[in-house]
Amino acid sequence: GNSVTQMEGPVTLSEEAFLTINCTYTATGYPSLFWYVQYPGEGLQLLLKATKADDKGSNKGFEATYRKETTSFHLEKGSVQVSDSAVYFCALSDPTGFQKLVFGTGTRLLVSP
Amino acid sequence: DTEVTQTPKHLVMGMTNKKSLKCEQHMGHRAMYWYKQKAKKPPELMFVYSYEKLSINESVPSRFSPECPNSSLLNLHLHALQPEDSALYLCASSQDGTGGIKSYGYTFGSGTRLTVV
16 A cells, blocks of 8 residues: 655754654655644644655755655755754655545654754 | 634533534635544544545544535534544645645644543
8 A cells, every 4th residue: 555654753953963854655656745844732734745756845944855766755954943843744645545645653853952 | 815724722522512623724625634633643534525525534433523514614523522532633625636635735724632521
């Protein structure tokens, strides 16, 4: 079936450190890939997306590249801030499931000053 | 307007109560969703409405009853809930069809924090 695997958290970093959160997927067909962010007590916000292989999504200093050959969509940021502390969810548009996103388990990021 | 609005933000209800959660969007999206999220877990899909018709029900117990009165509104009626139903309930919307999801994903509301006592 279609699924998303994320690295276990929490990821703990100091401010201005480099961030990578790994995401790999399994899917039939050609899904789109997404990163959502959830701040404490809030809903999920779309952070970035990529709709086809080799696309790079970017927003607020975060980037992720759709790698078909490695079935990956790793999230990166060059210099994290305390305000980036949140839970990050990788997701794919289920190519076989009508109107559905499939989410990974989420990775908590904690950034200390 | 690029928001999905959920009310109430917090709800405490007894196991014999009947309550409703409300979700509203004015983006012209024709697909709307209910998700349940337990602490430190990803969202779990409950229901999908497409053009005001129920298209997916993920084997949700009948004590949860969805309703889509029009293209902008989505309700979730709650009755005889159990303490294990306590969770964050998220509403989302997307442009119509599989192509809309593929291109734009979902827009989520901020959720209703439900506590069943």
